[in-house]
Amino acid sequence: xxxxxxxxxxxxxxxxxxxxxxxxxxxxxxxxxxxxxxxxxxxxxxxxxxxxxxxxxxxxxxxxxxxxxxxxxxxxxxxxxxxxxxxxxxxxxxxxxxxxxxxxxxxxxxxxxxxxxxxxxxxxxxxxxxxxxxxxxxxxxxxxxxxxxxxxxxxxxxxxxxxxxxxxxxxxxxxxxxxxxxxxxxxxxxxxxxxxxxxxxxxxxxxxxxxxxxxxxxxxxxxxxxxxxxxxxxxxxxxxxxxxxxxxxxxxxxxxxxxxxxxxxxxxxx
Ligand SMILES: Nc1ncnc2c1ncn2[C@@H]1O[C@H](COP(=O)(O)OP(=O)(O)O)[C@@H](O)[C@H]1O
Ligand SMILES: N[C@@H](CCC(=O)OP(=O)(O)O)C(=O)O
Numbered sequence: 001x002x003x004x005x006x007x008x009x010x011x012x013x014x015x016x017x018x019x020x021x022x023x024x025x026x027x028x029x030x031x032x033x034x035x036x037x038x039x040x041x042x043x044x045x046x047x048x049x050x051x052x053x054x055x056x057x058x059x060x061x062x063x064x065x066x067x068x069x070x071x072x073x074x075x076x077x078x079x080x081x082x083x084x085x086x087x088x089x090x091x092x093x094x095x096x097x098x099x100x101x102x103x104x105x106x107x108x109x110x111x112x113x114x115x116x117x118x119x120x121x122x123x124x125x126x127x128x129x130x131x132x133x134x135x136x137x138x139x140x141x142x143x144x145x146x147x148x149x150x151x152x153x154x155x156x157x158x159x160x161x162x163x164x165x166x167x168x169x170x171x172x173x174x175x176x177x178x179x180x181x182x183x184x185x186x187x188x189x190x191x192x193x194x195x196x197x198x199x200x201x202x203x204x205x206x207x208x209x210x211x212x213x214x215x216x217x218x219x220x221x222x223x224x225x226x227x228x229x230x231x232x233x234x235x236x237x238x239x240x241x242x243x244x245x246x247x248x249x250x251x252x253x254x255x256x257x258x259x260x261x262x263x264x265x266x267x268x269x270x
């Protein structure tokens with residue numbers, strides 16, 4: 001008699017990994033009403049990341065938020081053109097790094113900004129450079145906080161969104177786990193806002209049927225790409241042997257709760 005396979009929990013993937021990439025979306029970092037960083041939330045995440053590092057894991061952060069922070073800071077409407085997004089990103093990126101630095105200061109962790117464009121991971125020479133810098137930062141004990149170089153990346157140089165970037169960073173770093181912290185606790189078989197939608201705990205492989213579950217991003221959301229881009233990032237990471245977790249970063253200490261198996265998530269590709 002064959003036994004039903006037990007779905008792996010996200011905590012297992014994190015425990016087994018030596019290197020973990022954590023992607024934080026704009027919707028988590030930016031308080032839209034107060035038009036600034038959710039500092040208390042970020043401080044709680046920093047505490048969890050510091051604990052993860054203490055358990056001998058190498059951690060890399062991919063952080064969104066430059067565009068949303070820049071635009072909120074300037075008190076303007078959401079920018080529509082590429083140039084205006086690039087301009088507000090140049091304002092927001094500094095604010096974003098200030099927030100990460102303030103959050104990690106109590107833990108005596110140096111944060112290191114790394115801004116990448118598509119060209120940095122497409123050419124062999126530049127990929128090798130980025131990989132070497134990343135390895136050196138980790139050796140120094142710094143916490144790399146990576147974002148797309150929004151202010152210079154024109155369309156042909158763009159990754160498009162940070163979900164894709166985080167999968168490429170996972171490859172650069174040889175990570176075994178990619179954690180996509182979002183405003184939703186994983187993949188659903190329908191609109192997650194509807195009570196009849198079911199949570200999917202484990203996706204062994206991103207097939208076209210799985211991809212078809214992703215719905216269009218909501219009007220007015222600060223995130224980019226929605227669930228479709230998370231699934232495509234997961235597929236890319238899986239192809240490189242890196243398991244992916246989509247989890248909610250909404251609650252305080254979301255990472256610790258995940259490690260303690262107090263919350264659910266979607267594990268993809270293991
Ligand atoms: N099948 C689905 N399951 C879960 N969430 C989905 C699905 N389809 C679309 N979504 C949407 O994807 C959103 C997460 O993506 P996004 O807004 O880009 O967040 P982030 O800022 O974290 O990158 C969720 O808020 C949810 O509304
Ligand atoms: N590089 C952009 C983020 C783009 C992006 O993918 O945003 P999100 O969907 O919130 O992860 C920024 O810092 O604003």
